[in-house]
Structure formats: C-alpha cells, structure tokens
Amino acid sequence: MVYIEKRYFHYAGVIEVKCFILTGASQGIGAAIGKKLLADNHHLICVSREKNELLLSLADSEKQRIDYFEFDLKDVEEIDKLMGNIFEKISSDVDGLYLINNAAIHFNQPIEETDPSLIARLMNINLVTPMILTASFIKYSKHLNTEKRILNVSSGSSFNLSSGGSCYSTSKAGLETFTKSIGMEQSDVKIMSVRPNKVDTNMHAATENKKQLKTPEYAADRILTFLLERFEHGKTVKAW
Secondary structure, eight states: OHHHHHHHSEETTEEOOEEEEEESTTSHHHHHHHHHTOOTTEEEEEEESSOOHHHHHHSOTTTOEEEEEEOOTTOGGGHHHHHHHHHTTSOTTOSEEEEEEOOOOOOOSOGGGSOHHHHHHHHIIIIIHHHHHHHHHHHHTTTOOSEEEEEEEOOGGGTSOOTTOHHHHHHHHHHHHHHHHHHHHOSSSEEEEEEOOOBSSGGGTTOSOGGGOBOHHHHHHHHHHHHHTSOOTTOEEEOO
16 A cells, blocks of 8 residues: 555655545455555545445545445446436545446356346446446546546456357457547547456456466556556556
C-alpha cells in the first residue's frame, strides 16, 4: 500500500485527491486492486454483489475514504441509476477520476450444454455491464474538469481460445472492440483495456502447474501501472 501511494500519487509535495470506481471488488484481482488503492487522499468506491468485509476493515476511516455499493451487475437496467447514486458521492473538485471495469464471471462447458440464462448472465456482467458503466461514467462526469480514465480488464482468452470457453472469450473480445470504438469517439474521457494472463483465481483453480499462475497482487500492480503510468487511449495491451 505504501509503495503504491508513494509511487503514483505524490509529486513535489503536492497531495492530490483521486477517486476510483472499482467493480468486482469482493475477490480475486478486484480485491487485490482495492487493497492497493487504500491510500491517504484516495476515495475508493467499490461495487460487488457482496461486500468485501476485509477490505472495509483495512481502511483507515480518518484518512482513506471508502464507499461500498452492494449490487448484482447482471441487473443491467439498474446500472445507470447505480452510477447516478455513485456520482452523488464524488467531490466536484476531485483531481482524478477513474473507472476500473474488473467484474466478470467465467464458466467452461460446451455451448450446447449451457443453460441460456447462464449465457445471458455472463454476457451481461462481462460485456453489457461495462458498456453501460462507461456510458454512464461519461454522462455523469461531463461537468468535472479533471483527468478521467476508464480501464477495462480483459483477458488473454479474448484471442487464445479454448474448448468450452466460447462465451467468456466472446465477451472479452467484445470488450476490447468496445474499448477501441469508444477510444475513437472520446477525447474528454480516456479508455483502454488490459489483458492479464493466467492468475491464481477461481477461474484457474483446476490448473495443475500453479507455477504458471501470477498472484492477484501481481496482476493488480500491473493493472494499476497501466492505469496510472502507461495509459494508452483506445488501446488493448498485455499486462505482462
């Protein structure tokens, strides 16, 4: 936490207040990102179906502001309202505003054996949700004269296909196309995608060679590096 704070947010003794909206903060990479963003003069706004109680317990209430919205991101018709409520929490004089679209679900099975409702749930959470969050973020932040960035967490599965992974791969490939498209549309709000490789999360629980897997903390560090230091508007890049 100290490393992230000193590296990214202090310049010539000037302390900047930055606000981060993070989805999927309850576990895996999202939980690791949340921990790294718990720094003085940060406002962290988390969204997930269940609260990350550990993350909440780690926050210093006097120095590190955190707001949490328990919300199931499959409910896509309510997302714009959610973002309206989130922006009521954001100060008008914030020095930087960032949306990290991290939330995603995964399953691996032949498409003909997959229940249609599960296909719809995956596509809603992995693709439709970040599209609507992006639209709402742009709309509600128009009045803010500050740096505004969106980072979409994609996956190497967007191009590295596997049997049984058609829905997940399709959702991530769509997310990258969406990123490129919004990059062409937008100049006020910057957007990019990052592809983590295999990470030691539930998605790769069955992987036999655990040495191939990076920790969620490593992935979070790489993602924040691109968000804050190596941002490339409209691009999709490998995290490592």
